[in-house]
Amino acid sequence: MAHEASGTTHEVAHEVHDDHHEQSFWRKYVFSTDHKVIGIQYGLTSLAFLFFGFCLVMLMRWQLAYPGEPLPLIGQLFGDERMPGGTMLPEFYNQLGAMHGTIMVFLGIVPLAVGAFGNYVVPLQIGAPDMAFPKLNMASYWFFFLGGVVMLSSFFVPAGAAKAGWTSYPPLANIETMGQTIWLFGMVFLITSSLLGALNFLVTIIQLRADGLTFFRLPFFVWVQFVTALLLLLAFPPLEAAAVLQIMDRLADTSFFMPSGLVVSGEPLDIAGGGSPILWQHLFWFLAHPEVYVLILPAMGIVAEIIANNTRKPLWGYRLMVYSLLFLGFMSFIVWAHHMFITGMGTNLSAFFQVTTMIISIPSVIILSALFISLWGGSIRFTTPMLFALGFLPMFGIGGLTGLPLGLAPPDVHLHDTYYVIGHFHYVVAPGTILALFGGIYYWFPKMTGRMMNDMLGKIHFWGTLIFMNGIFFPMFIQGMAGVSRRLYDGGQIYEHAQGVLWLNEVMSISAWLLALAQIPFIINLLISLKKGKEAKDNAWDATTIEWAAAPSPPVGHGNFVTLPRVYRGPYEYSSPEAEDHDLPQHVPPKQLVAEGA
Amino acid sequence: MQIPYTTTARPDTGVYNAKLGVWFFLASEVMLFGGLFSSYIFLRIGAPVWPGELGGEMYVRAHDILNVPLATLNTMVLIASSVTMVMSWASLMMKRFDRYRLYMGATVAFGFVFLIIKAFEYGSKFEHGLFPSESNFLAIYFTMTGLHALHVIGGIIVNAYFLGPGAKMWKTNPQQFTNRIEVAGLYWHFVDLVWIFLFPTIYLL
Amino acid sequence: MNEAALTDPAVHVDAAHAEEIKKHVRVYLIVFGALAVLTVVTVAVAYLNLPIVAAVIVALIIASVKAGLVAAYFMHLVSEKKVIYWTLGLTAAFLAAMFIIFIAAYYDQDGNPDAEAVPRILDVELFEPEWEGRFVA
Numbered sequence: 026m027a028h029e030a031s032g033t034t035h036e037v038a039h040e041v042h043d044d045h046h047e048q049s050f051w052r053k054y055v056f057s058t059d060h061k062v063i064g065i066q067y068g069l070t071s072l073a074f075l076f077f078g079f080c081l082v083m084l085m086r087w088q089l090a091y092p093g094e095p096l097p098l099i100g101q102l103f104g105d106e107r108m109p110g111g112t113m114l115p116e117f118y119n120q121l122g123a124m125h126g127t128i129m130v131f132l133g134i135v136p137l138a139v140g141a142f143g144n145y146v147v148p149l150q151i152g153a154p155d156m157a158f159p160k161l162n163m164a165s166y167w168f169f170f171l172g173g174v175v176m177l178s179s180f181f182v183p184a185g186a187a188k189a190g191w192t193s194y195p196p197l198a199n200i201e202t203m204g205q206t207i208w209l210f211g212m213v214f215l216i217t218s219s220l221l222g223a224l225n226f227l228v229t230i231i232q233l234r235a236d237g238l239t240f241f242r243l244p245f246f247v248w249v250q251f252v253t254a255l256l257l258l259l260a261f262p263p264l265e266a267a268a269v270l271q272i273m274d275r276l277a278d279t280s281f282f283m284p285s286g287l288v289v290s291g292e293p294l295d296i297a298g299g300g301s302p303i304l305w306q307h308l309f310w311f312l313a314h315p316e317v318y319v320l321i322l323p324a325m326g327i328v329a330e331i332i333a334n335n336t337r338k339p340l341w342g343y344r345l346m347v348y349s350l351l352f353l354g355f356m357s358f359i360v361w362a363h364h365m366f367i368t369g370m371g372t373n374l375s376a377f378f379q380v381t382t383m384i385i386s387i388p389s390v391i392i393l394s395a396l397f398i399s400l401w402g403g404s405i406r407f408t409t410p411m412l413f414a415l416g417f418l419p420m421f422g423i424g425g426l427t428g429l430p431l432g433l434a435p436p437d438v439h440l441h442d443t444y445y446v447i448g449h450f451h452y453v454v455a456p457g458t459i460l461a462l463f464g465g466i467y468y469w470f471p472k473m474t475g476r477m478m479n480d481m482l483g484k485i486h487f488w489g490t491l492i493f494m495n496g497i498f499f500p501m502f503i504q505g506m507a508g509v510s511r512r513l514y515d516g517g518q519i520y521e522h523a524q525g526v527l528w529l530n531e532v533m534s535i536s537a538w539l540l541a542l543a544q545i546p547f548i549i550n551l552l553i554s555l556k557k558g559k560e561a562k563d564n565a566w567d568a569t570t571i572e573w574a575a576a577p578s579p580p581v582g583h584g585n586f587v588t589l590p591r592v593y594r595g596p597y598e599y600s601s602p603e604a605e606d607h608d609l610p611q612h613v614p615p616k617q618l619v620a621e622g623a
Numbered sequence: 624m625q626i627p628y629t630t631t632a633r634p635d636t637g638v639y640n641a642k643l644g645v646w647f648f649l650a651s652e653v654m655l656f657g658g659l660f661s662s663y664i665f666l667r668i669g670a671p672v673w674p675g676e677l678g679g680e681m682y683v684r685a686h687d688i689l690n691v692p693l694a695t696l697n698t699m700v701l702i703a704s705s706v707t708m709v710m711s712w713a714s715l716m717m718k719r720f721d722r723y724r725l726y727m728g729a730t731v732a733f734g735f736v737f738l739i740i741k742a743f744e745y746g747s748k749f750e751h752g753l754f755p756s757e758s759n760f761l762a763i764y765f766t767m768t769g770l771h772a773l774h775v776i777g778g779i780i781v782n783a784y785f786l787g788p789g790a791k792m793w794k795t796n797p798q799q800f801t802n803r804i805e806v807a808g809l810y811w812h813f814v815d816l817v818w819i820f821l822f823p824t825i826y827l828l
Numbered sequence: 829m830n831e832a833a834l835t836d837p838a839v840h841v842d843a844a845h846a847e848e849i850k851k852h853v854r855v856y857l858i859v860f861g862a863l864a865v866l867t868v869v870t871v872a873v874a875y876l877n878l879p880i881v882a883a884v885i886v887a888l889i890i891a892s893v894k895a896g897l898v899a900a901y902f903m904h905l906v907s908e909k910k911v912i913y914w915t916l917g918l919t920a921a922f923l924a925a926m927f928i929i930f931i932a933a934y935y936d937q938d939g940n941p942d943a944e945a946v947p948r949i950l951d952v953e954l955f956e957p958e959w960e961g962r963f964v965a
Contacts, residue, residue: 154624154625154626155626157628157644158640158641161644220648223647223651224644224647224648224651225644227643227647228640228643228647231636231911232627232628232633232638232639232640232643233626233627233628258650258651259650259651259918259919261651261654262651262654262655262657263658263661263926264658265655266659266662267658269659269770270659270662273755273766277754277755277756277762277765278755279756279759279762279766280756281662281759281766296756297756297759297762299669299670299675299758299759300666301666303933303937304665304666307929307930308662359929362933368937369937370933370936370937371935371936372936373932374932374933584624589627636909636910637909638909638911643911643912646912647915650918653919653920653923654926657923657927658926660927661931664931665930665933668931668934668935669934684877686875691871699864699867702863702864702867703860705898705902706856706857706859706902708902709902710853713849713853716845716846716849717846717850718846809903812899812902815898815902816895816899819894819895819898822870822891823870823888823890824891826874827870827871827873827874827883828874828880
């Protein structure tokens with residue numbers, strides 16, 4: 026065993042420090058193999074991408090609220106091929122839409138939830154010196170970075186970025202301009218990155234758990250990262266296969282996704298034909314449904330950590346939550362075709378997918394209910410992270426429940442491809458996941474920097490974000506039920522049935538811009554707290570999990586722990602009756618507790 | 624800083640990190656090729672005739688278009704390379720580094736032979752105007768065998784590294800080096816395994 | 829046979845273990861022979877031009893046996909640890925789900941086309957002469 030650590034705390038800490046003197050700036054901060062540095066790299070990059078993706082949609086919202094009107098001030102900057110005279114062209118609108126989805130999902134949320142928080146927190150929570158494969162970890166980040174650069178570069182090729190939506194359905198995607206090819210290559214990089222990351226997480230969690238840290242003593246956040254990694258590992262490769270096939274279709278003129286007799290712009294295509302556009306949808310949704318859980322599970326994990334910590338009591342039904350999580354992960358692989366009810370799918374298959382979809386809602390409801398019940402009888406500390414966690418619960422509830430009609434074929438026929446769908450999944454991912462991720466940033470910021478974030482600014486940020494997010498997404502349900510389609514360049518102006526709900530476009534757009542303003546306190550908070558924030562104590566929130574209880578903030582150099590901790594109990598032994606209502610950190614031996622009279 | 628269980632097995636799981644890691648990697652590779660195989664099935668059962676029409680002629684058997692003798696030879700080559708791969712690991716287990724070099728050298732050589740035969744096969748297809756764009760059968764053939772060939776190239780690079788510069792580790796840490804060869808072997812056998820399914824499903828059926 | 833000594837290099841290798849491995853080398857050579865023979869058999873069967881269903885079944889059985897031999901002996905799956913069996917079992921389950929549902933999705937679409945007919949989806953023609961989309965070949 027490699028758990029050798031001798032000498033006093035001070036000596037070893039000094040040694041670790043010495044180790045790092047020799048490393049150059051590049052090795053230490055850029056091409057680092059330390060999971061903490063990589064986690065922060067992931068965090069900053071993905072926050073930048075989140076902001077960029079949000080900017081894209083703010084441009085779209087102008088066009089939706091005021092179709093055809095030139096965008097004042099900055100409209101001219103985009104050039105004549107995108108916004109002549111400041112008025113957005115439909116092609117540019119489509120680029121913005123496709124890239125907003127791609128960037129938010131693959132370059133924003135997942136890298137922040139998994140790459141940043143997973144990387145930073147998981148090894149600390151399991152008492153490991155680093156990830157199992159530090160070099161692969163670094164490679165994973167750089168593949169991600171490269172994928173992001175490739176994606177962004179597609180805006181500058183002739184005819185601009187991909188325009189076929191983030192789902193890239195053929196045949197449209199196959200006859201798209203060059204941007205689509207770049208999109209596909211970007212996806213290959215991102216898939217490689219997440220593959221390397223996922224197998225690293227799995228091996229780390231299985232192999233590097235501290236002594237005594239059995240699976241049922243793992244913090245819930247580690248559990249969600251474990252299941253998320255499994256989903257990424259096994260669901261992404263079929264999309265990679267699909268991307269390879271679409272690359273072949275586009276570059277070698279094959280017909281994997283091209284049916285016979287396809288006519289475009291009045292001209293028959295000169296292709297062999299015999300392919301199937303539906304095949305793409307199957308391969309795509311085989312990934313993309315598990316991907317939904319990749320987006321939401323880490324958020325649930327963060328919320329679970331914050332709730333246990335701020336109610337000062339164990340999570341209600343920890344084991345039940347874990348079993349639900351495992352069942353959820355498993356089921357997420359066999360629900361994908363509920364995205365395809367209107368593709369001419371037969372009734373038998375449709376019945377199968379409706380049943381599995383209804384079944385998968387059960388574990389989600391169990392986890393959410395367990396989190397709600399955990400609040401019962403607690404003396405809740407309303408810290409900033411706790412506000413975000415509490416905001417997550419009802420928001421994810423709305424997102425989840427509005428999904429039920431979409432999981433049943435008959436209502437889906439009406440609602441499919443309307444704004445209702447957009448509202449549904451944004452409620453899951455934006456007021457749901459993003460709130461939880463903000464909560465995570467406020468919760469673990471002291472761990473990463475040794476300083477607290479400002480509470481006042483945090484609360485302003487929370488309320489602004491919560492209110493304006495609802496202002497954006499709730500009207501979408503109303504528009505969707507009125508039958509307004511998504512992906513309409515003019516927001517539905519030309520449709521008779523949309524006239525009654527068109528005024529909501531302006532409400533949503535103004536909410537979106539106000540949401541941007543509501544992020545200013547967050548950005549200021551993040552930057553100022555880095556240098557000027559109140560100094561945090563090592564265990565800033567008096568947590569029992571070992572990333573807080575057994576390591577200083579920020580943790581000592583590469584290697585995390587002065588001595589690798591040993592674990593004696595479950596993760597959330599707050600206010601334990603065994604120790605006169607004191608908290609029992611995971612790593613403190615029972616004897617020592619008695620000796621200290623705790 | 625030392626990562627635990629890089630060379631020795633963790634007592635409760637019984638494996639060292641890299642072995643578990645490579646199995647997870649192979650699991651994802653299974654899903655990658657699984658996606659391609661299910662696409663193949665999906666397209667094939669949707670086609671009225673398979674392989675179908677090519678250059679004005681109707682084909683009902685793949686072996687009328689593809690070169691089965693060459694592919695059979697390639698199957699043998701790949702199987703042989705799998706044997707030499709596992710022998711190179713067994714040699715290290717018996718502390719016979721000289722034999723290891725011999726077997727590993729043979730593995731890399733077989734890998735090259737496979738690629739050369741493949742190149743001839745592709746070349747003669749192109750000469751006859753048989754490109755991936757001609758039909759879905761050829762598209763499947765080129766895409767799947769092409770992706771497999773990329774995996775072979777990847778394996779050759781890894782094996783060549785362990786034959787050349789990577790072999791220095793034998794002197795400093797023989798245990799970890801043996802582990803590395805085992806892990807590289809697992810990947811190489813997987814590449815062989817994919818071919819074992821590709822060969823009958825594409826060439827023979 | 830002491831499989832653990834073979835698959836777990838952590839076990840100290842002494843002369844006795846070297847003997848064990850020599851036995852395994854014999855197994856490897858037998859497996860090699862079996863794989864070669866099965867390859868010849870599968871090619872021979874292909875030239876019999878069996879009906880397609882029979883040909884698929886025979887070819888897949890032979891391929892599975894070959895793959896099983898490689899996995900069991902070359903990849904040491906005959907004596908592997910539980911965590912690896914779990915990983916592969918899970919993967920196999922999802923792979924099976926993918927195969928089965930993909931095939932089901934073909935046969936259960938919009939009126940269940942019979943296998944002989946060209947599926948309806950391939951008959952779709954898009955005539956939209958008014959549409960001014962960009963077309964790049």
